Amino acid sequence: MLQEKSVVLIGAGNVATSLGYTLHRRGIPVTQVFSRTRESAQALAAKIGAEAVSRWELLRDDAGVYIVSLPDEVLTREVSRMVAGREQALWVHTAGSVPMQVWEGYASRYGVLYPLQTFSKAREVDLSRVPLFVEANSPQDTLFLRQWAGQLSEQVYEADSTQRKALHLSAVFACNFVNHLYAIADEWLARHGLPFETLLPLIDETARKVHALPPRQAQTGPAVRYDEATIQTHLNALEEWPEWQQLYERLSRDIQDMDSGQQHTPII
Amino acid sequence: MLQEKSVVLIGAGNVATSLGYTLHRRGIPVTQVFSRTRESAQALAAKIGAEAVSRWELLRDDAGVYIVSLPDEVLTREVSRMVAGREQALWVHTAGSVPMQVWEGYASRYGVLYPLQTFSKAREVDLSRVPLFVEANSPQDTLFLRQWAGQLSEQVYEADSTQRKALHLSAVFACNFVNHLYAIADEWLARHGLPFETLLPLIDETARKVHALPPRQAQTGPAVRYDEATIQTHLNALEEWPEWQQLYERLSRDIQDMDSGQQHTPII
Numbered sequence: 001m002l003q004e005k006s007v008v009l010i011g012a013g014n015v016a017t018s019l020g021y022t023l024h025r026r027g028i029p030v031t032q033v034f035s036r037t038r039e040s041a042q043a044l045a046a047k048i049g050a051e052a053v054s055r056w057e058l059l060r061d062d063a064g065v066y067i068v069s070l071p072d073e074v075l076t077r078e079v080s081r082m083v084a085g086r087e088q089a090l091w092v093h094t095a096g097s098v099p100m101q102v103w104e105g106y107a108s109r110y111g112v113l114y115p116l117q118t119f120s121k122a123r124e125v126d127l128s129r130v131p132l133f134v135e136a137n138s139p140q141d142t143l144f145l146r147q148w149a150g151q152l153s154e155q156v157y158e159a160d161s162t163q164r165k166a167l168h169l170s171a172v173f174a175c176n177f178v179n180h181l182y183a184i185a186d187e188w189l190a191r192h193g194l195p196f197e198t199l200l201p202l203i204d205e206t207a208r209k210v211h212a213l214p215p216r217q218a219q220t221g222p223a224v225r226y227d228e229a230t231i232q233t234h235l236n237a238l239e240e241w242p243e244w245q246q247l248y249e250r251l252s253r254d255i256q257d258m259d260s261g262q263q264h265t266p267i268i
Numbered sequence: 269m270l271q272e273k274s275v276v277l278i279g280a281g282n283v284a285t286s287l288g289y290t291l292h293r294r295g296i297p298v299t300q301v302f303s304r305t306r307e308s309a310q311a312l313a314a315k316i317g318a319e320a321v322s323r324w325e326l327l328r329d330d331a332g333v334y335i336v337s338l339p340d341e342v343l344t345r346e347v348s349r350m351v352a353g354r355e356q357a358l359w360v361h362t363a364g365s366v367p368m369q370v371w372e373g374y375a376s377r378y379g380v381l382y383p384l385q386t387f388s389k390a391r392e393v394d395l396s397r398v399p400l401f402v403e404a405n406s407p408q409d410t411l412f413l414r415q416w417a418g419q420l421s422e423q424v425y426e427a428d429s430t431q432r433k434a435l436h437l438s439a440v441f442a443c444n445f446v447n448h449l450y451a452i453a454d455e456w457l458a459r460h461g462l463p464f465e466t467l468l469p470l471i472d473e474t475a476r477k478v479h480a481l482p483p484r485q486a487q488t489g490p491a492v493r494y495d496e497a498t499i500q501t502h503l504n505a506l507e508e509w510p511e512w513q514q515l516y517e518r519l520s521r522d523i524q525d526m527d528s529g530q531q532h533t534p535i536i
Contacts, residue, residue, distance in 0.1 A: 014488065072497050097490075097498045116470055118488045122481055129469055155469075166460035169502050170453035174467050175474045176489030177519045178446045183483035183526060185438035192434035194427075199442050200479060201397055201423075202384055206443045207475035211468060213390055215451035220282065220386045221444030222365075229340050230365045234437050243522055250518065251445045254511055258451060 005064030006031045009050070010082060012040035014119035015094050016069040022127040022152050024048035032060045036074075061086045065148070067113065068093045076102060083107045090141060092134075096168025099161040100135050111136030111145055114164050115153075118175050127152050133159035133167065184244060216258065223252035224259050273332030274299045277318070278350060280308035282387035283362050284337040287420075290395040292316035294419050300328045304342075329354045333416070335381065336361045344370060351375045358409060360402075364436025367429040368403050379404030379413055382432050383421075386443050395420050401427035401435065452512060484526065491520035492527050 007023055009016050012035035023030050030050045035041035038054040045052035053059065059082065066086065068075055072095050083091060083106040091107040096114055103110035117130040132153045134145040142158065149156045159167065182203065186196045209218045222230040231252055238245035275291055277284050280303035291298050298318045303309035306322040313320035321327065327350065334354065336343055340363055351359060351374040359375040364382055371378035385398040400421045402413040410426065417424045427435065450471065454464045477486045490498040499520055506513035 071493065072495060095498075097501045116466065118470060118474055118477065118486075120477070120481065120486060120488060122485065123477060125473060131466055131469060157466075163460060163462060165501070165505065166456060166462060167466065168498075169505055170456045170462075170467060171470055172489055172502060172516070173449045173456070174453040175470050176487070176491060176523070177449050177516075178471075178474055179478070179483055179487050180491075180519055180523045180526070181441045181445050181449070182478050183487065185442040186483050188434060188438045188441070192431060194431060194434060194438075196478075196482070198384065198399055198425075198435065199438060201399060202386060202439055202443050203446075203475050203478065205393060206386055206446055207471050209386065209388070209391060210447070210450050210464075210471065213388065214464070215447055215454050217390065218386075218388060219444070219447050219451065220388060221440055223444060223448075225339065227340060230363075230436075233365045233433070234440060237433065237437055243525070247518060247522065248440070248445075250515060251448055254515065255444070255448045257511070258448070 006062070007065045007067060008032045008034065008060055008063040009044070009067050009069070010034045010059075011069035012037070012044040013069055014121055015115065016067070017044050017121050018117075018119045018125055018127060019067060019069065019094070019115070019152075020044050020048045020050075021124060026151050028151065031063060034059055056081050059086075063089055065090045065092065069095075072098050079103065079106050090136075090144070092136075092145065096171065097165050099165075100137065101161070103137070109137065109141050111141055112161070112164065113145065113149060114159070114167070116167055116171055118179075128154055131155040131157060133157050133164055135160055135164070184247075188244075219255060219259070221255075223255035226256065274330070275333045275335060276300045276302065276328055276331040277312070277335050277337070278302045278327075279335075279337035280305070280312040281337060282389055283383065284335070285312050285389050286385075286387045286393055286395060287335060287337065287362070287383070288312050288316045288318070289392060290420050296419065299331060302327055324349050327354075329357075331357055333358045333360065337363075340366050347371065347374050358404075358412070360404075360413065364439065365433050367433075368405065369429070371405070377405065377409050379409055380429070380432065381413065381417060382427070382435070384435055384439055386447070396422055399423040399425060401425050401432055403428055403432070452515075456512075487523060487527070489523075491523035494524065 006029045009020050009030055012033055020030055030048050032051045033041045033045040034053050041052035041054050066089055075093055087108050091103055091110040092113045094113055100112050112135045114133040115130050130153050132149045134149050136142040136145050146156050185199055189196055235245055238248055274297045277288050277298055280301055288298055298316050300319045301309045301313040302321050309320035309322050334357055343361055355376050359371055359378040360381045362381055368380050380403045382401040383398050398421050400417045402417050404410040404413050414424050457464055503513055506516055
């Protein structure tokens with residue numbers, strides 16, 4: 001029978017840390033944390049009452065669920081070694097762009113538990129409002145994972161590997177690239193002796209706005225107004241920072257292309 | 269003596285509409301709304317108990333404050349015509365990147381009232397939490413504008429034209445370009461049959477996060493992890509959308525440049 005029993009976390013990075021905290025808080029025992037970096041394993045394990053290990057041969061073999069949050073290429077390289085002798089447990093990874101089939105031929109019960117969120121160790125995130133996307137190699141384990149993940153988050157959905165990859169790519173644009181634009185704005189203000197905090201009401205409203213309006217309808221600014229005088233003023237101001245100048249120009253033209261409907265079809 | 273008396277709004281676009289609503293709600297009388305587009309003038313005027321006009325010769329000359337929210341090139345072109353005969357009123361524009369000196373030689377009392385926010389007619393914004401940046405051509409009017417703007421917002425600051433231009437350019441990155449990235453994510457999800465709403469918790473956390481961490485420290489994702497396998501997977505997925513593929517590549521390299529400290533100094 002499917003039992004949740006205990007969990008082993010493989011990885012101690014941003015995602016594993018957030019999952020570890022939440023599992024611990026929900027009373028789901030994490031018995032072991034594995035990380036190739038001993039200090040990382042210890043730091044997380046100490047906070048959630050788990051054992052820390054950093055050598056594969058010390059990995060426990062009695063857990064019900066193994067959650068693997070490793071860099072994609074490490075997961076692919078080490079899958080055989082980590083699963084060997086533990087084929088009957090449920091193996092899930094948390095990567096957006098690694099297909100579920102990475103487990104095929106190694107584990108017999110496997111899947112994916114993908115949290116669509118940005119995690120940093122310096123900031124704890126309430127996982128209960130984070131959408132979790134699950135997939136498994138059997139209907140039973142899909143159901144099990146749905147229910148099990150339901151203990152962590154109110155928002156659990158099924159997504160196959162293709163959908164998950166699309167989610168991940170969208171998240172890179174809507175989060176990682178967005179944050180980089182915040183970083184550019186921060187640098188630009190700092191160069192002019194202005195505090196980044198000034199922008200926070202604007203950043204907040206920009207995010208809130210797309211709860212109510214589709215992003216295309218929410219678009220404002222010089223590009224969508226075709227205000228070429230302001231665009232040119234800004235490009236001139238960026239003269240000494242050619243990367244940002246090119247980025248400004250490309251994003252402005254792209255906004256205009258989308259506004260004029262030129263970006264609705266792929267080129268082939 | 270400085271009196272606020274009544275206000276005439278010149279322009280009936282997104283910014284003028286938001287200002288008009290707020291002035292009306294605060295009990296500051298807006299006697300007239302001018303827009304070259306009669307329908308726009310009427311739509312706004314009707315909501316705030318003002319007269320609508322769309323010909324310059326009908327512009328009132330008894331207002332204490334004229335607030336001008338016109339496209340930058342229209343403001344520059346029409347400044348002489350609008351001020352003539354009304355030189356003693358206080359003239360302010362709301363543009364981020366137009367210097368205060370646009371008024372010089374026309375008005376005798378003039379300045380700027382720049383709201384750092386994204387405004388769409390489809391969405392009312394609470395101006396009380398919007399930072400307003402003011403500037404005027406005399407200490408008396410700077411003080412007057414600060415106090416007067418304090419009736420609209422809790423956050424009123426002084427900023428000269430150089431600082432305001434820096435604020436505006438930062439806002440283009442942190443709002444207009446950010447919203448465009450949301451729009452790309454929206455399109456990408458739609459192509460894969462996934463709803464944009466899925467991304468909202470991520471978008472919200474990305475914005476919230478920079479209240480607590482500087483954007484550089486908040487950065488996550490494949491680029492800052494130097495996860496070249498995922499970057500390549502995403503670039504391959506974008507093969508048929510070359511604009512977005514190039515944007516993905518440029519932003520990823522830019523994140524890595526900033527992470528490795530290559531972007532701290534201008535090229536000259």
